[in-house]
Amino acid sequence: MTDLIVRGGTVVTAAGAAIADVAVEGGRIAAVGPDLGSDAREVVDAAGLLVLPGAVDVHTHVRVASDAEPDRFFQDSVAAAFGGTTTFLAFNNPGTGGSAAAGRTLLDGLRSWRARTEGDAAVDYAVSLVITPQLEDAIAEMAGAIELGVPTFKAFMVYDFGVDDATLYRALAMAGASGGMLQVHCENAVLLEALTARHLEAGETLPRYHATSRPPYVEAEATARAVALARAARAPLYVVHLSCREALDVVRIARAEGRPVFSETCPHYLTLDESRYLLPSEEAAKYVISPPLRAAGQGDALWEGLADGSLALVGTDHVPDRVAVEKRSWRESFDRISNGAPGIETLLTLVYSEGVAAGRISLERMVDLLATTPARLFGMRFKGAVEVGRDADLVLFDPGARRTLRQADLHHTSDYTPYEGRAVVGAVRSVAVRGSWVVRDGAFVGRRGFGRFVERELERLS
Ligand SMILES: [Zn+2]
Structure with a gap:
């Protein structure tokens, strides 16, 4: 018997949108079409709502639980659920020192991270492994990680855990x-x-100098260098958190030449600008992220890149830093402030409101950018689309709702949102992961440990 039928919603895929029913069996989508009837254990009316695939957020820094903060991983996974994200990728970074799950080799780190996160998440999740100089021979272990279902890795061209060009x-x-x-x-x-x-x-220590210490050409030069290194290495390249037109131009040229270069941007670059750094320092510290927020108008260039396919997807770069904890060094100087801002819970809402409702991208393109392409690029074949055979990761989204984003209403482990007071259109109503409800009419009904680790395998990209 069918487990669930979601009736009468507007089902959206990357290719089109139509009113249809969705039938779920054994956690997978069994049928999509008109009038699938009501012969199911549960029938949910979705009339007037969009039925979207759960977002796949491939860029988060969700923290593993620690003795001091045992709920951190779980709670940010709950925040993901509320936001309509049904799968998120985190990183294991041995270079940051603070993570007990780090490990001294790439594979030790992976085993430790898996053990520390097992049975802790409310939605599905996966991990990318950071290649750092602190690891013993990480590159030799990459193939082993790929065999274990972890085919993506991260490398930094900056920071004390960054790598030099030869290692990259x-x-x-x-x-x-x-x-x-x-x-x-x-x-x-x-x-x-x-x-x-x-x-x-020059004695210029205020947070506002964060932006002028890393202007667009600092990002664009490194992007061009990474493209050249990947070209010589005959490898695909994924550029994280692209923030400006100058770097976008580099990616555009590489893609026009047919190279497997993919890039994401993030909601903060699409919706905020560097004027935030002129706020009083404690407030400005909330926006200290890298790359920094850019000049007004840069966001329009990024929206165009999303619309025309130059940018592959939107990820959040969610960092659950707190002004009162990780960012409290804002008093010292801009270069001492922990980099990062939260966003795991506001991804779909912001891209819908500022992208679709504002007329910058189509609904279908949004689904592609938030679910279908991230699932495909990151090797999650059962994720990313409301399509027969895929996991029934479903978001029932009310496109007509109007509300104001406030920290007080969010569930993430940060103590602020960069979008405080922002009026948005659209709201996540209910969310299912593999056919089981985790959010129902705005309330959490999921369970800790329901989320599964997703083993991944990439399509050949080059
Ligand atoms: Zn990041």
Whole structure:
């Protein structure tokens, strides 16, 4: 017998939208079509609502639980559910030191991360492994990680856990040869250190100098270098958190040449600008992220990139930092402030409101950007579409709702939202993961540990 029929909603795929029923059996979508009847254990009326595939957020820094904060991983997974995200990717980064799950080798780190997150999430999740100089011979272990269902890796061109060009080249080559993909943080470390030092020598320590210490050319140069390294290494390249037209131009040229270069942008670059850094310092610290927020108008260029296919998807770069904890060093100087901002719960809402409702992208393109393409690029074949045979990860979304985003209404483990007070159109009503409700009419009805680790395998991209 059919487990669930969602009746009469507007089912949206990357290719089109139509009023249809969705039947679910054994956690998978069994049928999509008109009038599937009501012969099911549960029938849910979705008239007037959009039926979307759950968002797949491929860029989060959800923290694993610790003795001091045992609910951190679970609670951010609940926030994901409320936002309509049914699968998220986190990172295991041994270079940051703070993570007990890090491990000293890539594979030790993976085993430890798996153990620490097992049975903890409310929605499905996966992990990317960060290649850092702190690991012993990480590149040699990449193939082993790919065999264990973890085919994506991250490398930073900046920070003390960043890699030099030679290491980045070797990691790209290994990924290209063994069916993996590298997610690269592209900024020029030499330039941003020089610009930071110049500010500090001049006594310019306020958060507003964060933006001028890493201007667009710092990002664009590194993006171009990563493209060249990937080209020589015969590897696909995934550029994380692209923030500006200058870097977008680099990606556009590479894609026009037919190279397997993919890039994401993030909701904050689409909806906020650098004027936030002129706020009083404690407030401005909330927006200290890297790359920084850019000049007004840059967001329009990114929306165009999303609309025309130059940008592959939107990820959040969710960092659950708190002003009162990780960011409290805002008093010292801009370069001492923890980088990052929360966003796991507001992804779908913001892209719908500012993208679809504002007329910048179509509904179908939004589904492609938030679900179908991230699932495909990151090797999750059962995720990302309301289609027969896929996991029944469903979001019932009310396109006519109007509300105001407030920290007080969110569920993430940060103590603020960058979007406080922002009026938005649209609201997530109910969310199912593999056919089981985790959010129902705005209330959490899921369970800790229901979320499963997703083993992934990439399509050949190059
Ligand atoms: Zn990030």
